Amino acid sequence: MNLPVAVVLAIFLPFFFAILVPYLERIVKHNIGWFSALIGLISFLLLVLISPEIIRGEVIHYSVSWIPSVGVDFGIYVDGLSLLIAFLASGIGFLIMAYSTEYMSHREDLARYYQYILLFMGSMIGMVFASNTIQLFIFWELTSITSFLLIGFWRNKPQSVYGAKKSLILTAGFGGLALLTGILLLRAITGTFDIPTILADESLKVLIKEHDLFLGTLFLIFIGAAAKSAQGPFYIWLPNAMEAPTPVSAFLHSATMVKAGLYLIGRVHPIFSGTEAWLIMVAGTGLVTMVVAGFLALRQTDIKGLLAYSTISQLAYIMAMYGYTTYQDPSLGVVAATYHLLNHATFKATLFLIVGIVAHEAATRDIKKLGGLRKEMPITFVIATIGALSMAGVPPLNGFLSKEMFYEASVDIGASLGQPYNLLIPMIAVIAGVLTFAYSIKIIDGIFLGKRNDEHLPKKVHDPSIIMLGPAAILAFIVVLFGIFPSIPMSFIIEPAVSGIILEDISIYASLWHGFTVELLMTVVTFGLGIIIYKKYDAIANWQDEFNKKHPTFSLNYYYDEIFGNATENAKKISLKFQVGPIRAYLFPIVLIAILSVLFPIIILSVELTPITFNFETPPYELIVFILIITTAVMAAIIPSYLPAVIAVSALGFLIGIVFIFLLAPDLAITQILAETLTTIIFVLVISKVPQTFKEKIPRNILYRDILISLTVASTVFLIMLYATQGIIEPFESVSHYFLEKSILLTGGHNIVNVILVDFRSLDTLGEIVVIFLAALGVYNLLHSRGERK
Amino acid sequence: MNILEHTIVFMIAIPFLVASLMILTRPFPEIQKKLNVLVSIVLLILSVYLFSQVWQNGIIAYDIGDWGKYGIVLVADLLSASMVLLSSIITFLALLFSLDYIDDKSQNTTYHSLYNLLIAGLNGTFLTGDLFNLFVFFEILLIASCGLLIANEKVEITPSSHKMEAVYKYLILNIIATLFMLVAIASLYGTLGTLNMADMALRIGYMNENGTLPWHLIPTALLFIVVFGNKAAIFPLHFWLPDAHPTAPSPISAILSGILIKVGAYGFIRFYYLIFEGNLEIFQPIIIFLGLATIIIGSISAVGQDDIKKVLAYHSIGQIGYVFIGIGMGTVYALAAALIYLINHAISKSMLFLVSGCIVHKIGTRDMRKIGGLSSTEPFLGLMFLVGIMSISGLPPTSGFIAKFVLFDAGISGGFYIPILIAVIFSLFTLFSMFKSWQRIFWGEIKDNIFEKENIHQNSKTMLSSLVIMTVIIFVIGLYAEPLIAITLETAEQILDPQLYIDAIIPGEVR
Amino acid sequence: MDTFLLLTISILFGIGTFLILRRDIIKMIIGVVILCHSVHMMIVSVGAFDGIKAPIIESSKYPQPEYIFKDSISEGIFAPVVPESVSVIYMDPLVQALVLTAIVINLAITAFLLILAYRIYEEYGTMDADELRRLRG
Amino acid sequence: MTTLITQTIAKVVVPLCVFLSISLLLTGHDQPGGGFIGGVMFATAISLLYISFGLDDSKKFFNPDWSLYFGFGLLLATAAGIGSIIAGYNLLRTDYTYLQLPLFGEVELSSAIVFDIGVYLVVIGGLLFIFKKMGED
Structure with a gap:
């Protein structure tokens, strides 16, 4: 098959069937989920079809004229980076839709649900394959809108409405407009919207970096990416987005849509990186966000909320690593970031699916009400442990490897920046790691270990059917596989993706055991401190509650609510x-x-x-x-x-x-x-029909x-x-002479x-007569x- | 004799004729309706034909009564022909909608007659090449829209006291503005000795070249800000709009918001880019400034409304501000962007007003605090409204995105960073208040009592069909914008070359 | 043009402006009427030439053309070209025609406005324009 | 106002005014007058009738539907305009000819008179419609 056609099909097949879903639903009824999943699978297979070409190091670039008047084409640009995200979108999309067939009750509005998910999937694939920035932006906003619709899937719940609105304002509104x-x-700098043109042209890149508008351009694009990936001050939308059905959270708000911002950062990496502004903005935001979000994750009692904050924190890892680029080494951090991007998608989706299962079976997501489910749900427990330990960075899972690489990159960047960063950045990294470790344990301990909380739990809790366990099991298998044999993802996925970012071929060697290094020491410290923090957490939590009570304004949500919650009254x-x-x-x-x-x-x-002249x-x-x-006029005025x-x-x-006679x-x-x-x-x-006078009293000053x-x-x-x-x-x-003469x-x-x-x-x-x-x-x-x- | 040569004048004469027929055929309401729809279709076809003629053959000038530039000249250039086409589309769709929406008694008496005269007023305003004639058509527009504003809807939704108040404010403010227009026309005639706009442009251009432009023509030109600004509802002349637009019956609101306020924008383009083309550097900053102020006040006020139609009305103010910064920037690209923005707003906002009409028709209230959860019972309206607000907020893949994109692109490539920054910031407000309104109407809990009212009506298929047509237009422009952008770019080039316009009316002259 | 007339017109305009800023609706309408009068006289007074006769031609059926109607901007000529010898004896007819149109239009609008005022009185029970604030916000 | 004196005056004045208005209409092209002035004259005459006899009483013997007048008037005026298109000119082109009539001698006949009659009818119909509606209220 012609490769560009396959790509275009992979983009538009979901759109096309999304439109058909409501009609098909009348025929196939509640089996619509399987049908939609099939579309996801077909898209995935189409992408598999083109992957050999990409792994070989080629790119697919094809475009047709779309709006030539303003220089916008419709094109596709497939390289390793975009293919990676597209694989996540279609692959996880398939698994999620399969999972949803069991998860979503048949009484729900299934047509709408799968319609939105298919629309989202198509938008996501279209976004990553877009060959010009406008096309990218169009699909980018479509993902925001579908996310908005999915968060608000249960439309009559006030929290859904609130969460949906928040995500829309921050991603589509704030981020979208900035982007x-x-x-x-x-475009004003380079004169083109075409991404490959800018990527290929070294002189353009130099031009951009020396241009007066460079800082503004970078800042605005970064805001767009940060808002989408819930980084920096924009993180606040993601926890509220958890009002969506859990499969949606797994799909959009951990595995794919939030990766769009990172994809964008990766895409513009060759254009902007290597400057101080890039380092400060991207890495700085990442480092701050990972600690803050990790800290906040730890104190969540809703396991979905915990996962949301952990997602923010994990995305911040990737953001920070993409930002680590200095003048010395353009690829520093990029490999680790891309690898962690892949790993995070696998283990976080696993965990979300597990949370969905637990909430489905135990009818609660509150960690205080859960506990001791390991005996009743042994398979779920195993899968959850794999996911959580991978997130915590425990060997031999894939999370361990990318965590190690993160530490390595942090040490390197610190070293290259000199005092005091050579200590500061690794320390921040370790703190983030410690927090990650602690909340990862909290998930397992809170749900599966300890004593069974009979007071809140239903009498019988058991493992769900294979339909719900299957997708989670597949993802967990990948987690283990990529951990033990890191060369598989490295050579087939990460290498092409990284070469898509740094624009040169690269060969990466990775193995589970790489000797006694500083990073290993940092990992050991992380585990130690992590356990301590988890044990001592109650004290910290108390202090935190006290602090929040005393300072309610010390919160971004407070300001969001001040601005947008009271907007109606203030605007009125x-x-x-x-x-x-x-x-x-x-x-x-x-007047x-x-x-x-x-x-x-x-x-x-x-x-x-x-x-x-006067007369x-x-x-x-x-x-x-x-x-x-x-x-008479004065009389008319004063009488x-x-x-x-x-x-x-x-x-x-x-x-x-x-007077007219005079004239x-x-x-x-x-x-x-x-008249x-x-x-x-x-x-x-x-x-004659109204009172004969009104007698307005005019105050002196007004008069x-x-x-x-x-x-x-x-x-x-x-x-x-x-x-x-x-x-x-x-x-x-x-x-008038004409009229006098010719009349x-x-x-x-x-x-x-x-x-x-x-x-x-x-x-x-x-x-005039018409007026009469x-x-x-x-x-x-x-x-x-x-x-x-x- | 080729009757099609007279297309341009039929755009005005046919509605006049039909308006009088509508009064004479009052005993036959069904004939009235059918005749009016038929005439609307004919006008739509004629406006398409007129546009294609102008596109192929250049500017068409038509001397009413063959008196040359001494009489009244109608001129169809790309700008006016496209505005006429736009107004034909909007008025046709709004007419379809109003057939089942407007109270039968109103329809039998005055509605169709007034409606046709409104169309005639619109077409006349866009086509006339004579300044005093423009005043006459402004008055036609004014009185026709006032008459239509007080027409009754089937649902008794607006108290007649509100209508009276709205009409009073609308009328007084516009009368005062048109009186200032007469002052300005008098001043122009007294100095230049002509009323023909092309002739005026010629004479002012001549004086600019020789440096003999009398100073009082500058204040005279600035007085036109009152006139056109009042029609376009730009800050600080917008105060009538939030009263008048929500009060009108929905199809009339659609026309008022969709096309009538664009008359002001058209006037600005025509007046400053044709007649005072040589003094643009004085007017452009003023227009940009007014546009920005309009955006700010419109967008902020819209957030604070509980009345669904009032939200839309305030957004009309905000959105017209975007058109004005496009006009003020004054490059080819920026003018084209302003036109695209104008066209997009015309269609999207009319559609939103029609959807709100459907909601009113069904629920019997405009107060969003009393509506909620409609998407479970009215999913179709929810979808239509969503498309509309996406377009107004500038989200892809709708025409609104194209409009916003080209406007911002034009501004940035023209170096107008600060105006564009403000425009971008306030489009966030637009997005916020639009989606908030959508959520308030269609999401949330269903309010128990909304379907229990007596005066609820089902939305008929004709009403919904006009919504569907508008949605299709929105998506077609959004997905394939090239023809529109190409046309508007051509139009903008024509606007920026007033010599073309002058040549069409006063042939054989070199300026 | 007669400066005293201009002064009268301007003062009328001022009085009209003062009246439209009042609270009393009838006074406002009187203000509008006065403004209209002022504007009408203004238009007549900008007439292109001061003649000595009303623009009604009494004499011959077919006068001989005296003016040249042509545009030649390059030569600085704008139509019509009036020879030096010609002196216009009539008032400017164009402004009179314009004002006639304007008078009629303003008559129609004033009638509409007055009846609107009556309806407002019916609805609000007052002639106070400041009471018309149900649509604020 | 409905006194015997005013009624008697009205009986005399109204036919005179109507006659005057028609003559103003017809001679408008050459003398002061025309469709609008004639129409307003007619409207003034009829309003005098309404005032002197009272609206209700005058309806008994004189009750036309004024809306038909202005409807037909606009139809006539527009049709006159379109007529010139059918004759092969642009809209609202007018032409004239001189007729030799036995009694009046040479009379100018202008096609604009049709248009002017339309104006006349609209003015009569429109203004009297407003009066009647307002008076009935």
């Missing part, structure tokens, strides 16, 4: 400040803009006011009319009683008709007088303010009109005003809007 902006900045206050209600407040801006529009050119642009040769009878106009005020307005209207506009004069008559009639009709505003507006208008009436600027002439010739009319109305500008007139038409219909609606409602 998009970062991508666009990257703001909107009430602007949208106050009385219309006067809304009119001020209009102010009018004033500013005159002041702006004078003050800001400091234009020169050209001299103008004071007004005949006295006209002056009298002008004075009468102002008098409180409506009828006299309306009569004043009416008189004003007639006086204006007289030699007979049509206007007639129109004005007739004024009609206005007055309607005025009188209306005020002065309004008079000032009015005077300013008046002078504004006066100024503009003074200049506008200076005549048409040379060498222009008015189009009789073209239309036969002598009254040019009327000719303009019905011939030259008849569309205006048509519009509309006013009539509007009045009808107004008067009938109360209708039967009274």
Whole structure:
């Protein structure tokens, strides 16, 4: 089969069937899960089909033009790194969907469940194979949205709603927007969205690192990755995401989706790494997060919550290792990070599946209510122990190897950075390891060892069926296999993936026993301290509870809730400040803009006011009319009683008709007088039905303010009109000449005003009668809007 | 005689004609409905034809009454033709929706007539090449939308007092704004001696070249911010919008939010990029500033609302701000991005208003505190609403993502980092409040009493079909944006070359 | 143009602005009416030329063309070209036609506004615009 | 207002006004007047009738459906515009001719008159519709 076609199929098969799922569900009913799992398996096999090519060190790059106007193609780019994540997505996806057939009750909305999971799987595969940043971003956001929908799968639980919203805001919102902006900045620097182009071009990479926008670009892309992988301050969404069904948590929130951020870090590693900013940002965030999250994991009593925090901590390991790159050694930490990425997916998914089984059988996830289940669930116990010990870094499991490599890398980076980092970084690493060890024991001890807690547990607890145990067993088998024979994953998976990051072929040797080294010493210390910490934990927990009670603000969740929880109330206050209600407040801006529009050119642009001519040769009878106009207008303004005020307005209207006569506009004069008559009639009709007066009491200060505003507006208008009436600027002439000249010739009319109305500008007139038409219909609606409602 | 040469004028004349027929055929309500749908389809086809003509042959100028530039000229360039096409799509779909949504008594009397005149007003506003004629069409739009705002829905959801209050504020603010427009038109005519926009552009361009532009034309041009800003509801002229849009019947809200506020954006582009093209450096920073202020106030206020339609209305304010920063940035790419944003918002926001209409129709309340858990009974509406909010929030694979992506890309490649930063930050607010509203309506516990009301109605197939069509458009643009981007880029190039527009109306002249 | 007329127009505009900022709805509408009057006179007063006759041609059926209607921007000529010898005796007809349209439109809008005010009184029982705040927030 | 005197005056004035309005409409092209002015004149006359006889009483002998007037008016005005398209010109093109009538001599006949009649009808219908609705309320 054509390899690009296989890749495209692997991406779009899940999408296609996700759309079909609701229809298929009507036919196959609750067996829909097996059907969906099959899709996952097919995607996995398609990827297996292309893997030999990748293992050989080739990459598959193929693209077609998609939005050429803005330089976005639709392409696939398959290398070792992307294939690794895609394998996780499809392989674990298959196992999870198989597991879900038993886990999810048939009464649930199964179609929706598998639909979302398939959509997610397709998005995840599409994300890693995207050959340009925009395409990557599209699938990236799709994974966030499907994650949102899956966290909120049980839509009527308030915690689900809260968790879903939180994850969406932080991943799709905060992280997504930052990533998009970062991508666009990257494009502004390089001029392309295409990832292979940037990766292949050394000069571009140099350009990026020397560019002014480098820091901003890196920062924004890193925020995107950190939000997705729950690193740094963004970790807070992941614990709340545990409201999703447990298989979903296993799939999205430990094995795959949270790896997307790490994938992105790996993808941009060749572009940004080797700079101090990269080291500080990525490694620094990782080191801080791993300790904080490990500490928080230890005090969880909900085993799913514990696993969530442990996921954050483990992801921070990987993040830190990707960040360990200095100028000296570009591949430092990358091997270990990639290996741990793979290992974490296996052992954490195992543990989540076990938690699902335990919660399913024992009907609780609270570690205080569980205990002593080893006799009733022996197989589950064994699998869980393998997973937990791998996480703790106990040989001969795969977690041990990657933990060792992590220590080694930490020592190396510390050494290369010199004082005081040569001690600090290894110490932080060990502390994180100790915490990991402690909470790993806590899982096993809390659930399976100790005394059976009969008070809370159901009478009969037993191992589940093979359908639920199978996937967990397969993953546990991989954990052991990769631990004992590390060369298998190294040569088939890690080497191609690492060479995808550092862009050169690499050969890695790893074995379970590698002699007495500093790392081994650190491991032994870790185990020792881990046991002590676990034993002494109660004291620490008490202190922690005290501290939290005293300082409730010392928590990121507190700030999240402050901002987003109270957002509605706070925003309402703001909107009430602007949208106050009385219309006067809304009119001020209009008036102010009018004033500013005159002041702006004078003050800001400091234009020169050209001299103008005044004309004071007004005949006295006209002056009298002008004075009468102002008098009637003032009367209309100050008379409180409506009828006299309306009569004043009416008189004003007639006086204006007289002004039109002065201005030699007979049509206007007639129109004005007739229109004024009609206005007055309607005025009188209306005020005869309302109280005769309102008597507004205007406070002194408001009166002065309004008079000032009015005077300013008046002078504004006066100024503009003074200049506008200076005549048409040379060498222009008015189009009116045309009407004067052509009116009789073209239309036969002598009254040019009327000719303009019905011939030259008849569309205006048509519009004008439409306004009358509309006013009539509007009045009808107004008067009938109360209708039967009274 | 080729009747298709007159397509451009039919976009205005046919609705006028039909509006009068709707009054005369009041005794036959069924004929009214069918006729109106038929006319809407015809107008849609004609607008597609008009657009294709403009695309192939360049700008079309049509002299009403053959008086040349001395009379009134209608002009269809790519910008106005695409706006007409957009308005035809939105008005057609909203009409389909309103057939079963609007109270029968309203429909029999004035609704269809007003509706056609609103369409005529929209088309006229977009097509006219004469400044005073623009004023006339603005007034048509104003009164027609006021009349439609008070039309009754089948569900008695809005008290008529609210409608009166909303109309009053809408009307007064717009009247004052249009009076300032008349002042500005008077000033322009008194100085330039013409009302034709192309002619004005020619004359102002001439004066700019010779350095004789009188200073009072700058304040005159700034006065148009009041006019167009008020139509577009940009800060601080937006106050009528959160009152008027939620109060209107849902299909009318869809038109008001979808296309009517775009009239303002269109006006800004037309006025500043055609007539005052030589003085753009004065206006562009002002437009960007106003756009950013609009984004901030709209996005924040939207978060605080409990009324579903009010959330959407405030988002219209926020989203129009994005269009304005695109207009203010003024590169080809940025203008194209602004147009894409505008088109996306038109379709997505209309769809959201229609979905909210469906919810109102079914539940009989707009208050999100009284709704909850609807996704179990109304999964289809939930899906539609989700698509809409994804589009508004700019999430892929919807048209909203394309819009946001090109806008930000245009801004960043144009070097406008600070405006884009603010825009990005506030699109987080958009996402937050949109998804929060969705969760409040569709997730959570079902409130017991919501289905017990008397005045609930089933959503008919015609209502839902218009939603489906809009969803399809959203996804088509989201998945295959190339044609749209290519068209808008071409449009933006045309906008930035006013000589093309001038040549079409006043042929044979070199500026 | 007559400066006193301009002054009158501006003062009317000021009075109108003062009135639309009032609480009393009827006073607001009176303000709108006054603003309309002011704007109408403004448009008439920007007429391109001060004639001595109303724009109604009484004389010949077919006058001989005197003006040249052409655009030639390169020569600095904008249509129409009016020869030096021609003096216009009529008032500018275009502004009068525009104002006629504006008067009618404003008449229709004022009628609508007045009836709206009546309906508001019915709904709210008051003429106080500040009481119209049910939609705030 | 419904006194005998006003009614008597109305009986005289209303027909005069109606006649005047029609003549304003017809001579509008050459003299001051036209569709709009004529229409407003007509509307004023009828509103005088309504006021002097009272709305209810005048309905008994005179009760047209004004909505038909403005509906038909707009139809006529638009159709006049479209008519010029059918005649092969652009929308709203007007033309004129001179007719030799036996009694009046040479009379100018403009196609714009059809459009103006449409305007006339809309103005009458629209304004009186508003009056009547408001008066009935």
